[in-house]
Amino acid sequence: xxxxxxxxxxxxxxxxxxxxxxxxxxxxxxxxxxxxxxxxxxxxxxxxxxxxxxxxxxxxxxxxxxxxxxxxxxxxxxxxxxxxxxxxxxxxxxxxxxxxxxxxxxxxxxxxxxxxxxxxxxxxxxxxxxxxxxxxxxxxxxxxxxxxxxxxxxx
Numbered sequence: 566x567x568x569x570x571x572x573x574x575x576x577x578x579x580x581x582x583x584x585x586x587x588x589x590x591x592x593x594x595x596x597x598x599x600x601x602x603x604x605x606x607x608x609x610x611x612x613x614x615x616x617x618x619x620x621x622x623x624x625x626x627x628x629x630x631x632x633x634x635x636x637x638x639x640x641x642x643x644x645x646x647x648x649x650x651x652x653x654x655x656x657x658x659x660x661x662x663x664x665x666x667x668x669x670x671x672x673x674x675x676x677x678x679x680x681x682x683x684x685x686x687x688x689x690x691x692x693x694x695x696x697x698x699x700x701x702x703x704x705x706x707x708x709x710x711x712x713x714x715x716x717x718x719x720x
Contacts, residue, residue, distance in 0.1 A: 569602040572598070573692050575689065585682070612631065
């Protein structure tokens with residue numbers, strides 16, 4: 566039996582992106598990897614209220630890690646973007662978030678841009694999880710926090 570590769574997915578996205586766009590972007594990025602286990606997803610702290618990202622974490626039971634721009638900007642990545650740096654204060658979201666959340670020195674999949682049927686873009690990068698036992702589901706306080714944010718957005 567082949568052992569699944571434990572991974573972390575870094576995600577960057579435009580405001581108002583749909584859940585379907587995120588799921589399609591991830592599926593496309595993961596296709597060449599074979600047997601994997603998603604251990605967590607990660608993004609920029611400014612996405613703490615992005616409903617599609619929160620829904621993605623909740624529906625799949627993937628812990629979500631969010632990092633401030635300064636932390637992301639400190640990570641050396643293969644594909645930095647001056648456009649992204651101008652918009653969110655760091656030259657990388659997906660690649661830097663994947664590397665930070667995984668502890669890996671390199672990416673399994675460098676950033677891949679995807680444009681969904683909603684016209685919104687998402688960028689996905691993947692790294693092998695190097696450190697830390699990761700729960701397969703968010704812990705109760707984290708899940709409660711995500712659910713509160715989603716409820717606030719729906720009110």
